[in-house]
Every structure is written in structure tokens, then in C-alpha cells.
Amino acid sequence: MAAQVIVLNGGSSSGKSGIARCLQAVLPDPWLAFGVDTLIDAMPASMRASDAGIEFAPDGEVIVGAEFRSLEAAWIEGVAAMARAGAGVIVDEVFLGGAASQQRWQKALGGLDVRWVGVRCEGGVAAAREVARGDRITGMAVSQADVVHQGVVYDLEVDTTHTEPMQCARIIAASLR
Amino acid sequence: MAAQVIVLNGGSSSGKSGIARCLQAVLPDPWLAFGVDTLIDAMPASMRASDAGIEFAPDGEVIVGAEFRSLEAAWIEGVAAMARAGAGVIVDEVFLGGAASQQRWQKALGGLDVRWVGVRCEGGVAAAREVARGDRITGMAVSQADVVHQGVVYDLEVDTTHTEPMQCARIIAASLR
Amino acid sequence: MAAQVIVLNGGSSSGKSGIARCLQAVLPDPWLAFGVDTLIDAMPASMRASDAGIEFAPDGEVIVGAEFRSLEAAWIEGVAAMARAGAGVIVDEVFLGGAASQQRWQKALGGLDVRWVGVRCEGGVAAAREVARGDRITGMAVSQADVVHQGVVYDLEVDTTHTEPMQCARIIAASLR
Amino acid sequence: MAAQVIVLNGGSSSGKSGIARCLQAVLPDPWLAFGVDTLIDAMPASMRASDAGIEFAPDGEVIVGAEFRSLEAAWIEGVAAMARAGAGVIVDEVFLGGAASQQRWQKALGGLDVRWVGVRCEGGVAAAREVARGDRITGMAVSQADVVHQGVVYDLEVDTTHTEPMQCARIIAASLR
Numbered sequence: 047m048a049a050q051v052i053v054l055n056g057g058s059s060s061g062k063s064g065i066a067r068c069l070q071a072v073l074p075d076p077w078l079a080f081g082v083d084t085l086i087d088a089m090p091a092s093m094r095a096s097d098a099g100i101e102f103a104p105d106g107e108v109i110v111g112a113e114f115r116s117l118e119a120a121w122i123e124g125v126a127a128m129a130r131a132g133a134g135v136i137v138d139e140v141f142l143g144g145a146a147s148q149q150r151w152q153k154a155l156g157g158l159d160v161r162w163v164g165v166r167c168e169g170g171v172a173a174a175r176e177v178a179r180g181d182r183i184t185g186m187a188v189s190q191a192d193v194v195h196q197g198v199v200y201d202l203e204v205d206t207t208h209t210e211p212m213q214c215a216r217i218i219a220a221s222l223r
Numbered sequence: 224m225a226a227q228v229i230v231l232n233g234g235s236s237s238g239k240s241g242i243a244r245c246l247q248a249v250l251p252d253p254w255l256a257f258g259v260d261t262l263i264d265a266m267p268a269s270m271r272a273s274d275a276g277i278e279f280a281p282d283g284e285v286i287v288g289a290e291f292r293s294l295e296a297a298w299i300e301g302v303a304a305m306a307r308a309g310a311g312v313i314v315d316e317v318f319l320g321g322a323a324s325q326q327r328w329q330k331a332l333g334g335l336d337v338r339w340v341g342v343r344c345e346g347g348v349a350a351a352r353e354v355a356r357g358d359r360i361t362g363m364a365v366s367q368a369d370v371v372h373q374g375v376v377y378d379l380e381v382d383t384t385h386t387e388p389m390q391c392a393r394i395i396a397a398s399l400r
Numbered sequence: 401m402a403a404q405v406i407v408l409n410g411g412s413s414s415g416k417s418g419i420a421r422c423l424q425a426v427l428p429d430p431w432l433a434f435g436v437d438t439l440i441d442a443m444p445a446s447m448r449a450s451d452a453g454i455e456f457a458p459d460g461e462v463i464v465g466a467e468f469r470s471l472e473a474a475w476i477e478g479v480a481a482m483a484r485a486g487a488g489v490i491v492d493e494v495f496l497g498g499a500a501s502q503q504r505w506q507k508a509l510g511g512l513d514v515r516w517v518g519v520r521c522e523g524g525v526a527a528a529r530e531v532a533r534g535d536r537i538t539g540m541a542v543s544q545a546d547v548v549h550q551g552v553v554y555d556l557e558v559d560t561t562h563t564e565p566m567q568c569a570r571i572i573a574a575s576l577r
Numbered sequence: 578m579a580a581q582v583i584v585l586n587g588g589s590s591s592g593k594s595g596i597a598r599c600l601q602a603v604l605p606d607p608w609l610a611f612g613v614d615t616l617i618d619a620m621p622a623s624m625r626a627s628d629a630g631i632e633f634a635p636d637g638e639v640i641v642g643a644e645f646r647s648l649e650a651a652w653i654e655g656v657a658a659m660a661r662a663g664a665g666v667i668v669d670e671v672f673l674g675g676a677a678s679q680q681r682w683q684k685a686l687g688g689l690d691v692r693w694v695g696v697r698c699e700g701g702v703a704a705a706r707e708v709a710r711g712d713r714i715t716g717m718a719v720s721q722a723d724v725v726h727q728g729v730v731y732d733l734e735v736d737t738t739h740t741e742p743m744q745c746a747r748i749i750a751a752s753l754r
Contacts, residue, residue: 064709070267071708076276076290078265078298088255090247091534099253113253120310121255127304133297174743177602178595180445212705241532248531268711351566354425355418357622389528424621430630430644432619432652442609444601453607467607474664475609481658487651 049222050129050158052077052136053151055198056165057190058106059176061206061214062138065165068215069136073222077134085121089114106185108142119150126154140190145197163218164195164203171207226399227306227335229254229313230328232375233342234367235283236353238383238391239315242342245392246313250399254311262298266291283362285319296327303331317367322374340395341372341380348384403576404483404512406431406490407505409552410519411544412460413530415560415568416492419519422569423490427576431488439475443468460539462496473504480508494544499551517572518549518557525561580753581660581689583608583667584682586729587696588721589637590707592737592745593669596696599746600667604753608665616652620645637716639673653685660689671721676728694749695726695734702738 052069054062066079086100093099099114110118129135141147148162167175169191176187202221204214229246231239243256263277270276270291278286287295306312318324325339344352346368353364379398381391406423408416420433440454447453453468464472483489495501502516521529523545530541556575558568583600585593597610617631624630630645641649660666672678679693698706700722707718733752735745 061709063711064706067268067711068705068709071269076267076270076294078294079267080265084261084265088257088261090253090256091244091531091538092248093253117253117255117310120305120308123308124301124305128297128301131297131300133294171741174599174741175595177445178592178599178742180594180598184445210702210705211709238532240534241529244534245528245532268708268715348564351422351564352418354622355415355422355565357417357421361622387525387528388532421622425623430621430624430648432648433621434619438615438619442611442615444607444610445598446602447607471607471609471664474659474662477662478655478659482651482655485651485654487648 049161050134051126051155051160052134052163052218052222053160054136054138054163054165055141055148055194056167057140057172057192057194058182058186059172059179060165060167060187060191061175061211062165064211065204065206065214065218066136066138068212069218072212072215072219073134075134077136078128079136079138080125081138082140085118088121089117093117104185106183106187106189108140108186108190110142122151122154126158129155129158141194141198142190144193144195145199147194148198161202161218161222162198162200164198164200165214166195166203166205166207167191168207226338227311228303228332228337229311229340229395229399230337231313231315231340231342232318232325232371233344234349234369234371235317235359235363236349236356237342237344237364237368238352238388239342241388242381242383242391242395243313243315245389246395249389249392249396250311252311254313255305256313256315257302258315259317262295265298266294270294279360279363281362283360283364283366285317285363285367287319299328299331303335306332306335318371318375319367321370321372324371325375338379338395338399339375339377341375341377342391343372343380343382343384344368345384403515404488405480405509405514406488406517406572406576407514408490408492408517408519409495409502409548409554410521411526411546411548412494412536412540413526413533414519414521414541414545415529415565416519418565419558419560419568419572420490420492422566423572426566426569426573427488429488431490432482433490433492434479435492436494439472442475443471447471458539460537460541460543462494462540462544464496476505476508480512483509483512495548495552496544498547498549501548502552515556515572515576516552516554518552518554519568520549520557520559520561521545522561580692581665582657582686582691583665583694583749583753584691585667585669585694585696586672586679586725586731587698588700588703588723588725589671589713589717590703590710591696591698591718591722592706592742593696595742596735596737596745596749597667597669599743600749603743603746603750604665606665608667609659610667610669611656612669613671616649619652620648624648633714633717635716637714637718637720639671639717639721641673650681653682657685657689660686672725672729673721675724675726676730678725679729692733692749692753693729693731695729695731696745697726697734697736697738698722699738
């Protein structure tokens with residue numbers, strides 16, 4: 047059976063979105079790609095800076111509230127339904143809760159063929175890329191680099207520290223065959 | 224039963240996204256809001272200018288291909304699943320096919336409490352706002368202003384020609400009670 | 401002599417940028433248009449949240465430091481030089497310091513034919529549009545609505561409360577002849 | 578005398594903007610940074626797809642017209658004036674005309690201490706990064722990779738093929754002392 051969902055998990059500025067776009071370019075069929083930003087953009091503006099929603103601390107730490115979790119759960123169910131309806135779906139995620147975050151997705155994706163891909167990048171390199179991008183809160187890259195992988199189980203891991211996004215995408219695509 | 228899905232349908236630059244954001248601000252519970260751009264951004268870049276995907280003609284007309292339709296169908300199923308999972312969802316749509324487009328959504332949203340809202344705007348006013356926004360292909364506003372409403376059935380219609388997005392949102396929110 | 405610089409001054413979400421884009425569309429010659437965001441985007445990221453640079457308080461107030469002023473002064477000289485080199489230039493500004501802000505520009509634009517245009521919008525309406533846009537810090541519209549006009553002298557004033565950006569642009573363009 | 582202007586020249590997706598942002602972060606004083614996109618965004622929308630303005634051919638080639646050149650000349654004079662007014666300015670440019678493009682800047686920057694930096698990247702690597710970014714017209718990276726350096730004279734060259742933007746920025750910053 048062909049893979050139906052590819053979950054890319056890694057810290058901020060680890061290169062997940064670039065890999066997702068390259069995967070869309072190299073995979074033979076058209077896949078949908080969603081990032082954690084898709085969900086955040088869909089939430090009410092008030093939830094981006096409130097106790098109920100998501101908060102970006104000055105040091106780059108991300109704090110998530112109960113109402114965020116509730117909307118996120120519905121979002122995850124929706125993504126699973128898209129795959130069940132026949133679309134290949136690439137999910138670009140930041141498992142702030144490590145294994146607990148993965149379990150939320152595993153539960154919703156039950157019965158689907160999912161490939162779990164860890165996207166690693168040395169904290170110092172990710173932090174420098176965060177500066178180069180200029181659109182992220184400084185500190186997120188370092189604070190997330192390791193914590194998002196704690197206890198997470200992967201089918202495959204790639205490391206963007208010395209490997210280009212396109213090369214990582216080719217490795218992932220080859221593993222699907 | 225409380226409404227679970229609000230579908231805002233209108234042409235480009237008619238003010239749908241603004242109304243969606245205002246709805247998120249005035250509704251008592253947190254709602255997710257997705258636009259047609261959410262889906263387009265999720266598609267492979269190659270589909271944005273190909274026979275299989277979506278094409279923006281120089282006069283602003285939008286042409287959609289078979290693979291686009293396939294991914295769109297999965298997307299619509301996903302949005303329906305989010306509402307079934309308990310999230311209120313606002314959908315900001317452009318029914319290029321009029322009644323046929325509405326039927327695609329109606330089929331997927333079966334069993335849910337959906338409010339269909341027509342967002343009107345005089346073509347000339349929408350065209351001028353398209354220029355003011357500066358991020359849209361000139362001509363989309365006029366070419367879509369009427370065609371998107373052909374044969375579509377609404378619970379409620381608002382007109383942004385002389386009414387602010389926030390006022391439209393309040394009218395829609397009041398109708399949900 | 402033809403006007404060489406048009407300065408649009410108004411609070412956040414008063415509609416200045418939309419008017420600027422419409423002016424570019426209706427004026428017979430090509431004009432350059434710059435906003436206060438052009439300058440902010442050109443500054444080091446570190447200045448967007450520091451004592452030396454610019455700070456957005458939670459209530460939407462904007463606080464500006466000494467190093468910001470220094471780079472701003474050079475920016476203003478540069479914009480004046482573009483007009484002296486023959487380009488028509490539209491400047492979309494927020495005179496947080498009222499008359500003092502205008503004097504900074506007046507000094508740099510000496511000898512050029514400048515049209516000062518006040519862009520008014522009722523605070524409540526601007527605040528609602530701020531919500532509809534969704535990309536601004538809530539509160540800026542109200543906190544800036546009046547203060548930016550204090551002591552400022554205009555050749556012309558427009559009010560977007562009930563008038564579309566394109567219509568405002570036509571009024572301004574007509575006044576240039 | 579301290580450097581007053583740093584001109585980074587390289588093809589699309591060669592990494593110039595990332596280097597510019599890293600330079601702003603590592604240089605001891607605050608510098609302004611402008612890209613070729615700053616100028617394009619300032620132009621009338623109509624010039625982005627017209628004979629008089631700038632045109633992006635389907636293969637990624639960029640064609641520039643007479644009115645574009647006229648506004649560009651004024652822009653360059655303005656940037657020079659900012660440096661003369663005391664601001665350090667980083668310019669991120671694409672010398673589509675090679676040596677002829679450099680001469681346009683050299684003429685305007687006369688009397689200023691300018692550092693000319695070539696930003697190289699192997700065409701194949703730049704093309705893959707163009708796919709990963711997802712916001713550029715496919716083909717620009719390859720079509721510009723070599724042509725922008727033809728006949729251009731540099732104080733320093735960096736190559737992002739195997740070197741991170743931050744490391745390139747540190748090399749450039751060290752050369753200024």
C-alpha cells in the first residue's frame with residue numbers, strides 16, 4: 047500500500063517546510079502539505095496571545111492553552127479525513143510535547159499508512175538560519191531543537207545541518223517506494 | 224442546535240476574509256476559519272500554473288483542472304470532519320461553479336448545521352478595492368462578482384458595498400442565535 | 401510645477417496604503433510608494449523590540465528610540481533625494497509626534513513641491529477594520545487615530561470613514577492638476 | 578574610514594537576503610538593508626507586468642523596461658543619499674546586466690566607501706533552494722546564477738553552496754575592519 051500521510055517533525059528553522067515543498071515537487075502524485083502555521087493562521091487572532099491559546103515567550107518558548115488543544119484536536123481529525131478521502135497529505139509539525147504530541151496524531155491517523163520522519167538540525171545551525179530568515183522569534187530554534195524529538199518514534203530521520211532540503215526530500219521519497 | 228459551519232461565498236475582493244476574521248472576534252466561542260487560499264497554498268506549486276491544477280488567466284478568470292478537483296474534494300471532507308469533531312468552522316469560498324460548487328460542499332457537510340451566507344459587493348466597488356489591496360490579479364473581482372452567486376441558495380446575504388465587514392459579521396452572528 | 405512628493409499621514413488602519421496604491425493606478429505617470437513599514441522592514445530585527453529601536457506596547461502604542469530616529473533621518477533624506485532625482489514619490493506615514501514629525505519631513509523635503517494629505521478615519525471604524533485585516537496589533541488604530549494629526553498642516557484632507565480608497569485617491573489626484 | 582555601503586550581488590535564491598539579515602545581526606552598529614524587492618514593491622502594480630516595467634517570463638527570465646530604469650535610477654540616488662546622511666546601508670541586488678548594472682550603482686555611490694560582495698551559489702543548488710522556498714518563479718535561480726556576475730568587480734566573494742548565510746556574514750563583517 048502506498049503511504050498516505052508523511053509527518054515531518056522538527057524544531058523551528060530545522061527546514062521542515064522546505065522539505066515539504068521539495069517532497070511535493072519530487073513525488074509522482076500531487077500531495078497536500080500543511081504546516082503548524084496553517085492551524086495557527088486559522089485560529090482567532092485573540093488565541094495567538096492569550097492564556098487559552100498560544101503564547102510566544104520572549105525567549106522563544108511556546109505555551110499552549112486548553113482551547114488551542116481543543117481546536118487542534120479537530121484539525122488533526124480533519125487532516126486524517128483528507129487522507130482517508132484519498133489525498134496524500136504531508137504534515138509539517140513541531141511536537142512540543144514529544145511523545146505525547148505524536149500520540150495525539152497516532153490516535154487520529156489509525157488505519158492509515160503513515161511515515162514518521164524526524165527532521166534534525168544542530169541547534170546552533172538552526173539558530174543562525176532563524177536569524178537569516180528574519181521572520182521568526184529569536185530563540186525558538188534553540189529551545190525546540192531537541193525537545194521535539196524526545197520519545198518520538200520515527201520510520202526515518204534526516205538531518206539538515208549539512209544536507210539540503212531537496213536531498214532530504216529525495217531520501218524520504220525513495221523510502222516510500 | 225448551534226451552527227457548526229458558516230460558509231461565506233463571494234467573489235474576490237468582496238470582503239469575505241475580513242468578515243471571517245470579524246466573526247472570529249465577535250462569536251462567543253473560538254472558531255477556525257479557512258479560505259480558498261488555505262487550499263491553494265497547500266497544493267504543490269506546480270498545480271498553480273498547469274492544466275491539471277489552477278490557472279489565473281490575464282483577465283482574472285480562474286481555471287481549475289481535474290487534479291485540483293480531486294484534492295479539493297479531500298479538503299472539503301477534511302473540513303467537514305473538523306466540524307464533526309466539535310470545532311466551529313468558518314469557510315470563506317469562491318463558488319466559481321455557482322450551484323454546482325455549493326452542491327460539492329452540501330454533500331460533504333450532510334448532517335451538520337450549516338449557515339450559507341452570500342457576500343455581495345458591486346463589481347465596480349470590488350474592482351477598486353482590488354486595486355487598493357494590491358495583492359490580487361486585476362480583473363478577478365469583476366469577473367467573479369456575479370457568477371459565484373448563480374443558483375446558490377443562502378440563509379442570509381450581506382452586501383459590503385456600503386456596509387463594513389464588522390457590521391456584516393454582527394448581522395451574521397445575530398442570525399445564529 | 402507638478403507635485404513631486406505626496407505625503408499621506410494617518411493612523412494605523414486609516415486606509416493610507418490602499419489610497420497610495422490607488423494613486424499609483426490613477427496618476428498618469430509612474431510614482432514610487434513607500435510606507436512606514438518599508439523603513440521598519442529595512443531595520444535590523446533587533447531594533448523591532450528594543451529600547452534603541454521600536455516597540456509595540458500591548459495596547460498598540462508605538463515607542464521609538466534614539467537609534468530608530470537616526471536611521472529614520474537618513475531614510476527621509478533618501479526619499480527626498482529620490483524626488484530630486486526625478487521620481488514622483490508617495491509617502492505613507494504615521495506622524496506619531498504630530499507637528500514634530502511633520503517638521504522632520506519638511507526640513508528634508510525643502511525646495512520640493514510637496515502635497516500634505518491628512519487621511520482621517522473615525523477611531524471606531526478604523527479599529528473594526530484592524531480586526532478585519534487581522535495582521536495588526538489590536539489597539540493601534542484607536543490609539544493613533546487622533547494623535548497623528550495634532551498640529552499637522554495639510555493641503556488636503558480625506559476621510560475614509562464613508563469614502564472608498566479609490567475615491568479618496570481620485571480627489572487627491574484631481575487636486576494635483 | 579568605516580564602510581558605508583555593502584552591495585551584495587547574486588542570482589535569485591543565492592542567499593543574499595539571508596546574508597543581509599545576518600550582517601545586520603553581527604555588525605556592531607545598526608545598518609539599513611534593502612533588496613531589489615523593496616524597489617519592485619514600491620513601483621505601481623501595473624509596472625510588474627508591462628512593457629514599460631518588469632516582466633517575469635515563464636522560464637524565469639526577467640525583462641526590464643525604460644520606465645523601470647528611470648524609477649530605479651532615482652531609487653539608487655536615494656540609497657546613496659541615505660549613506661551620505663550617515664546610515665550604513667546593505668544593498669541586496671541582482672545585476673541582471675552584469676558590469677553595466679554595477680556601473681549604475683558605482684556612479685551614484687561616488688565618494689562613499691563601498692564594499693562589493695559577490696554572492697555565488699551553484700545553479701543546481703540554487704534551483705533546489707528555489708523549490709524549497711516555494712515563493713519564487715521556477716527557473717530564475719538557474720537563469721541568473723552566472724549572468725549576474727559577468728564583468729562585475731568585487732572586493733570579496735562568498736559562496737553559499739556549502740557555507741551558511743551566517744558564516745558568509747561573519748566573513749564579510751571581518752573584512753570590514
